[in-house]
Amino acid sequence: MNQPPQTNTNRSTISLVNSREEIDRAENDVLEALDRARYDEASKFAVRLALEEAIMNAFRHGHKSLPPTEPVRLVYSVSPGEAVIEIEDRGPGFKPEGVPDCTLDQNLELPSGRGIMLMRAFMTSVSYLDRGNRVVMVYRKPDPAEPVGAPTA
Template sequence: MLGLLAASMPEALSAWPDPRLTLTSQLEDLALVLPWLQALADRYALTASTRFAIQLCLEEALSNIVRHGYRGRANQSITVECAPSPAGELVFTIEDHAPPFDPLAPSAADAAPTPQSIDELQPGGQGIRLMRRFSSRIAWEPTPSGNRLTLAFPLAR
């Protein structure tokens, strides 16, 4: 009987993913992000390129917070919220309680200049450039206790 009900009510029984994900400040926790994003991407029927872009930007943003914002301090919280906007975007809002850091400030954005030779290739410092390129909108603002980073992506199907 339950099986019949499940077959006839797939939408009712297949809930939307929680729009909020709470992580702690360790790189291992970032493994929780991918299945959450995949569930959201399925629900919003996102294209493969938009899925890629969201995964990329969130990995860059969250790993920056863990490594640079919290400087390796464990058990600090990071929250990620996902919501559609009236402008037809899927907007991710990432909040932390790390010291204020504006990733869009010129000094931060220029942290890794385009390398001119293979010897100048720096193994890191690409995250901000990638987030700018792969999101449709990026914004930062300080909060009373930390930072709020907003990343938007097109919802067009």
């Protein structure tokens, strides 16, 4: 069972285990916060995609050798200008630079390894901290005065 988000100033913390129901609920909490701060549909698509990939990476890779009851910690804050999302797992960590580049012709047919690439493409910044078991992602709301374009790879 994930707990209701604990709010400290404008930061909310959710501890969640690997269950689709809990992950959906946590994603909906973040999407509702984006709604309240008037983020548009494209922004919500971007944040949801990156959040999904980060959570699934934490469980699939970070917690590969841990019991499924082991929780991942999600911390998020949403202001009118930017959303900051942090996912921390309890695994051994990894080196993101060791993940093969799936956009190279020779790697195009690898069935995995695209999650981090998508996170980086859709978010403004993605940083792996500590031993690689904590990722901090920032999404800056596009300035309405600027033309809205597709994210760049």
